[in-house]
Amino acid sequence: MLRPFLEETAAIVESEIDRLLGDPAQQAAPRLAEAMRYAALGGGKRLRAALVRAVAQALARGAADPPWETTAAAVELLHAYSLVHDDLPAMDDAQLRRGRPACHRAFDEATAILAGDALQAAAFGWIAGDPYLSADARVSLLAGLAEAAGLAGMCGGQMLDLEGERQPPDLAGLERMEQLKTGAMIAFAAEAGAIVADASPTERQRVLAWARHLGLAFQITDDLLDVEGDGTLTGKDAGLDAARGKTTFVTLIGVDAARARLSELARSAEAEVRQLAGDTSLLDALFHHVVTRDR
Known part of the structure; x- marks a missing residue:
């Protein structure tokens, strides 16, 4: 059930991103447009897009699917930025992303910085211009995306991550940092699905609670893959966190305790999703997929 859903979602979102980014030759700065397409297209798990779609479908009130496609593409675009x-020399200094050279390696550092900036701006523009969403829905999505991506979310978490290289966090600090750096955008993707489905405030809160457990589980699984994963499957540099001296769930509490924490998060997530009306089987399958993936 899940694999066809993920593959179909990825294909739809890939097509939507391709359409909205357009032909580089028609843009004011073709090389920058090419770098944006390089970063945003051609692979990736598309987990965030799948979350938007799965939640929207689970909470839909009518027979027709809510208009999730452009919102999902925008979320993936901001993730790409x-x-x-994150791959830049000043940050993680990564060589690979999705099995091919990182954007700054394929182009150059300055172009990669500008490509990231332009991808971020485009993500907001796509949501603002979606003709299939109400004005209220677009405002809610834009406000939520700004919070999840900024100081109170992903960027704030990245800053805490950088500071953690000098002053390693304890477990509570590590969980807080990851809830911001990784979890905030995952939680927003799920909430975005609820917004486009016109869900109630109570439903949105339950979706958010479920997605916060998912976001932390995603990062713990990433930490496990960094030490146990096959680089040919993950498509990125293995052991990069250890090489930079970063504190991860594995380095802080060990593999066994990290796996035990995954089990706790799965139980908590299941308790939240059981309170939602409708068919939530895809949400259960997505959580299982996140904690058992090999890439």
């Missing part, structure tokens, strides 16, 4: 900047 974050990866471009």
Whole structure:
């Protein structure tokens, strides 16, 4: 059930991103447009897009799917920007992303910085211009995306991550940092699905609670893959966190305790999703997929 859903979602979102980014030859700065397409297209788990779609479908009130496609593409675009900047020499100094050279390696550092900036701006523009959403929905999505991506979310978490290289955090601090750096955008993706489905405030809060458990589980699984994963499957540099001396769940509490924490998060997530009306089987399958993936 899940694999066809993920593959179909990825294909739809890939097509939507391709359409909205357009032909580089028609843009004011073709090389920058090419770098944006390089970073945003051609692979990736598309987990955030799948979350938007799965939640929207689970909470839909009518027979027709809510208009999730452009919102999902925008979320993936902002995620792509974050990866471009995260890979830069001043940040993680990564060589690979999605099995091919990182954007700054394929182009150059300055172009990668500008590509990330332009991808971020485009993500907001796509949501603002979606003709299939109400004005209230677009405002809610834009406000939520700004919070999840900024100081109170992903960027704030990245800053805490950098500071953690000098002053390693304890477990509570590590969880807080990851809830911001990784979890905030995952939680927003799920909430975005609820917004486009016109869900009630109570439903949105339950979705958010479920997605926060998912976001932390995603990062713990990433930490496990960094030490146990196969680089040919993950498509990125293995052991990069250890090489930079970063504190991870594995380095702080060990593999066994990290896996035990995953089990706790799965139980908490299941308790939240059981309170939602409608068919939530895809949400259960997505959580299982996140904690058992090999890439």
